[in-house]
Amino acid sequence: MIQASAMPVIRLISASTIQAPSQADSAQKIHLTPWDLVALPIKMNQKGLLFHHKPSSSQIQHLRHSLSTTLAFFPLLAGRLMATEGKNNTTYCHILCNNKGSLFVHAIAENTRVDDILQPKYVPSIVNSFFPLNGVRNCEGTSHSLLAVQVTELVDGVFIGFTINHVVADGESLWNRDKEHLLDFDPEPERTFRRRLQQARLYKAAESTMDANNADNANVANPNVNEQQGRVLGSFSAPTADLYGKSIVVPPIAANNFELKPQLVTLV
Incomplete structure (x- = not known):
């Protein structure tokens, strides 16, 4: 008799909005480039990290506090996408650093182990539930956070997935960063x-x-x-004899007697 395996279950523990400690750059606007505008219709970028380490409740709180500290250094991650209508049916988009905050989700996958993710040939469908803001497009950054982090506890590990808007982080740079050596989980x-x-x-x-x-x-x-550093710019265009050597060299004359022409004699 074949015993059916338990279906993977994701249980939501908490969902909160993490803000920066201060709002010093609340009025700052960051305008988008043409490449950012092209990425508005597509879905947000998603990356994840898998660790053989089960975090404690204190470490989850450390991650919340670290995210808040990070947002103080990168205020655009806690901002929102703003769209302003202009003339001739045009729309202008920019990021407003208003410290609306980033989404932080804590969940538990009760029946999922690290090997359940690494052993299959294809990525299991449950991995999609390890990411927040699934299916959200970049243009929806006006009502959704530009950065969302989800910490999913596994039976014997943890999966940290984040969803980030293309207007604040380039997908190619994140892809190249993933190819580098990753550090171990830091509690x-x-x-x-x-x-x-x-x-x-x-x-x-x-x-x-x-x-x-x-x-x-x-x-x-x-x-x-x-003395050279104290000179004005115009003085460098005037020639000086101090910094230059002799550029005219008199050739040696291999003759002891000279014959004067009659024209030179009359001038004398």
Whole structure:
């Protein structure tokens, strides 16, 4: 007797809107390029990450807080698409950074394991339910968030899927990024972000100090550097004899006696 396997079930835990901590760029407008306008009729871009790690409730809260911090650095992800009608039946589109927020969904796939996604030859249909805003087109960014994240807990892992509008992120750049080496699941992404930010600041400070030392060494080797830097632009067009060597070379004369013509004698 063949026992039927349990049908995969997705159970929604919560759905919330994550906003940036502040609204400093609430009035900022980002106009779209012609390539962005071409992508408006198509569906939003979807990418996902699969991990052999089951997150805890505290880690889910960390992800919410990290997303809020990220939106502070990229305010357009928390904005909305705006459409304004112009003359002659024309429509102008732009992104308004009004901090409306991004969608964050927490769900559980009770009967799905990591092997159920990796072993089949084709992508299982249940994977479609791991992404938020399925079927939403880019032009619908006026009423939907431009970025939506869904964390789906599996029996022995987690799937993090995100749906992003083409007007805020190019699909080709995301595809190329997927080809690079991906890091392991980080249970504390905010702490990692702050540590890397501090390392970048220290590296930048060390680089500035090195540039200053190189400039000082160049000034010692060439004392006229500061004088050259203080010159006005018009002075560079005037010829000077200090910076140029002799360009006329007198050829050697291999003769000891010279014959003067009668015309030269009469001039003397």
